[in-house]
């Protein structure tokens with residue numbers, strides 16, 4: 001039973017989910033402000049990881065060549081899209097307290113889920129150009145998008161862990177405006193190396209990208225991607241929402257999806 005029937009503001013939605021001023025530590029807020037990302041460890045326990053891994057493979061098997069199509073397919077990777085509608089196990093991902101506190105901290109205004117996807121770098125592939133999940137932004141323009149990477153497998157120095165260039169979320173323009181080759185290693189880049197169950201929230205104006213998986217095992221992750229509410233979603237959640245998903249969601253979750 002949900003006590004509140006209708007939510008009209010993002011502040012009400014995140015409060016209903018339990019987010020407070022204390023949900024993030026000062027250190028976590030500073031990391032988002034200055035470096036443009038923060039890593040939370042221990043966000044998924046062993047049982048949740050097992051469920052998510054099994055679901056991931058079940059969906060890959062079921063969707064085959066179509067996997068990822070609702071949003072994006074990418075050579076050298078396996079991708080899934082529209083996870084909101086593909087299992088109850090995903091409900092707690094995009095409604096997680098720490099995640100929503102971090103997204104609100106970055107965007108500082110009304111927001112909604114843009115998409116909930118998954119991506120793994122298959123052995124021998126996965127290198128992406130350094131990119132921001134948004135086009136060119138002026139230096140003092142507000143931030144528009146915030147992403148989160150949910151590690152379903154450990155991210156190691158060799159298995160295609162995401163790279164980020166700290167502080168670049170503050171830069172105007174595109175990576176190419178700074179005279180770099182976005183496919184090459186950047187002198188200031190850092191790899192997100194963390195155990196499965198960790199979540200890296202990135203202000204996704206930050207330059208980032210997948211790296212080459214040099215191991216023989218795949219590297220799976222989910223991306224819960226958010227946008228300021230005035231923009232279009234990467235996946236039109238209202239168009240895709242299934243009745244059985246809608247019916248089980250809280251008013252706060254529906255508000256976050258904008259359905």
Ligand SMILES: O=C(O)CCC(=O)C(=O)O
Pocket residue numbers: 119128160161162163208209210211221
């Ligand atoms: O999965 C990753 O390591 C990052 C993926 C990414 O940045 C993207 O697909 O745009």
